């Protein structure tokens with residue numbers, strides 16, 4: 001594997017040199033006003049990226065998965081009913097976590113490649129007149145299938161049913177790359193991590209709690225210690241964590257937020273849409289199809305590409321790594337061996353993306369697929385020339 005090449009896995013993503021430098025810093029007293037100068041800009045910057053006026057932001061030394069656990073354990077009690085769709089590996093793993101915490105999980109099985117069904121959510125919520133469902137879960141961007149779901153639509157379904165359930169959204173592979181509107185969509189907990197849109201190494205779980213979710217903490221009884229947001233709140237009030245914070249990572253996050261805001265959040269989204277569109281045009285030129293079944297669910301942060309029947313899609317990833325020193329994503333779970341994934345989120349330019357498309361084209365020709373060298377690259381080039 002070459003350290004010169006960009007990576008095209010859907011997280012961890014490429015790190016701008018300045019962010020790497022920001023993570024690499026001398027030891028400071030992590031219970032001092034100096035740490036507060038890193039902490040508070042991080043909390044405020046994350047709140048703006050979530051498009052929230054007043055969310056309570058918490059940053060834990062953990063990963064996105066720890067963000068899920070923070071969400072569930074702070075707001076729910078054993079036996080509480082939750083509603084959630086399964087349409088890929090990440091929603092599947094969230095369901096598994098709910099079950100292991102003793103929640104009563106109503107799963108809406110959804111074909112992998114589809115977005116979650118807002119209509120099914122709405123019908124279930126309307127039928128739940130006794131309001132037994134305590135929380136509705138949704139994965140904004142299924143990283144396994146390259147599928148985005150309609151989070152604003154789920155909020156409308158909750159409202160149409162006049163249902164008081166909390167609304168939790170996994171935005172690990174969308175926040176900071178694709179439009180996310182915590183307040184407008186009435187999201188009660190938004191979950192993300194450091195290693196995707198924020199261009200950092202793994203190591204931070206980042207969550208935003210609405211006032212309603214914050215209030216639920218007082219009555220929820222699932223056990224929590226490390227992830228208790230009330231301990232974190234007390235720490236923040238004294239420019240500290242309840243334990244030792246990963247100061248370098250937080251310093252990197254502070255810079256990542258500054259970089260996102262300097263580019264402009266909407267411009268970051270537009271760049272992701274443009275780069276993703278070039279990838280989709282290349283896939284089309286190759287005569288291949290996405291796992292995502294319709295344009296309204298195409299993800300701007302990752303594309304899962306189906307290979308022909310009888311071909312092992314994982315070979316693309318293996319040969320790309322071994323022969324060309326470039327990393328792409330394998331298929332996970334139900335679509336293992338059937339798709340390979342191109343991650344196109346975080347710190348990327350059109351030119352970087354073209355290098356990824358050119359490489360994966362060579363790999364597919366090496367593996368005997370009926371693809372013309374340059375076909376996908378040309379389709380993306382033609383778009384990138386005009387696409388800004």
Ligand SMILES: *Cc1c(COP(=O)(O)O)cnc(C)c1O
Nearest residue numbers: 063064065090141143172173193
């Ligand atoms: C990456 C990812 C996660 C898991 O995050 P970790 O940081 O690996 O724990 C969860 N959900 C989605 C949608 C993801 O893409």
